[in-house]
Amino acid sequence: EDQVTQSPEALRLQEGESSSLNCSYTVSGLRGLFWYRQDPGKGPEFLFTLYSAGEEKEKERLKATLTKKESFLHITAPKPEDSATYLCAAEGGSQGNLIFGKGTKLSVKP
Amino acid sequence: NAGVTQTPKFQVLKTGQSMTLQCAQDMNHNSMYWYRQDPGMGLRLIYYSASEGTTDKGEVPNGYNVSRLNKREFSLRLESAAPSQTSVYFCASSELPGEKLFFGSGTQLSVL
Numbered sequence: 572e573d574q575v576t577q578s579p580e581a582l583r584l585q586e587g588e589s590s591s592l593n594c595s596y597t598v599s600g601l602r603g604l605f606w607y608r609q610d611p612g613k614g615p616e617f618l619f620t621l622y623s624a625g626e627e628k629e630k631e632r633l634k635a636t637l638t639k640k641e642s643f644l645h646i647t648a649p650k651p652e653d654s655a656t657y658l659c660a661a662e663g664g665s666q667g668n669l670i671f672g673k674g675t676k677l678s679v680k681p
Numbered sequence: 682n683a684g685v686t687q688t689p690k691f692q693v694l695k696t697g698q699s700m701t702l703q704c705a706q707d708m709n710h711n712s713m714y715w716y717r718q719d720p721g722m723g724l725r726l727i728y729y730s731a732s733e734g735t736t737d738k739g740e741v742p743n744g745y746n747v748s749r750l751n752k753r754e755f756s757l758r759l760e761s762a763a764p765s766q767t768s769v770y771f772c773a774s775s776e777l778p779g780e781k782l783f784f785g786s787g788t789q790l791s792v793l
Contacts, residue, residue, distance in 0.1 A: 615784050658724070
């Protein structure tokens with residue numbers, strides 16, 4: 572069964588404390604791995620797309636990486652404004668649609 | 682820069698009532714999608730339209746119908762609402778299938 576699992580469910584960090592979010596996937600024929608950010612009461616906002624193992628992309632304090640089984644979203648020296656739920660999604664599988672994980676809720680305290 | 686616009690933002694229905702959720706995008710995207718988001722679950726695809734004139738079922742289509750009215754607009758209809766359809770509904774669009782999604786701000790629907 573095609574599946575995307577994110578861990579941890581929730582993460583609390585102090586401002587400046589770097590960490591990583593994990594996204595494990597079992598999707599046949601992966602065509603793309605997406606990361607989105609979702610703020611409370613809003614729709615998800617696109618961050619990155621990764622297409623092949625070994626690929627990395629960066630944006631400000633965020634860096635996304637991809638292996639054949641998982642993706643990581645590394646957050647370096649986070650700030651309170653980085654607090655949000657981060658969603659991972661894999662495109663591929665038997666239906667060819669986007670499969671979302673349940674998300675990791677990140678809280679960054681000053 | 683409106684992007685993807687959904688209406689209404691909030692709605693309360695009684696079991697058995699019908700309603701239509703409206704979605705419009707101004708980015709000239711070919712593909713449009715309807716998702717639902719429930720606590721403790723990931724976003725789940727209800728229906729999608731890869732291009733104008735086509736619609737296809739997603740993971741959870743039962744109890745819903747859709748209409749791709751034109752390239753800009755994609756509506757979701759609940760013919761006879763049930764409490765299990767209480768959820769937050771998101772419309773999204775992409776330039777082509779498989780590309781990054783742009784989401785609307787969501788409709789919070791409660792069915793009593």
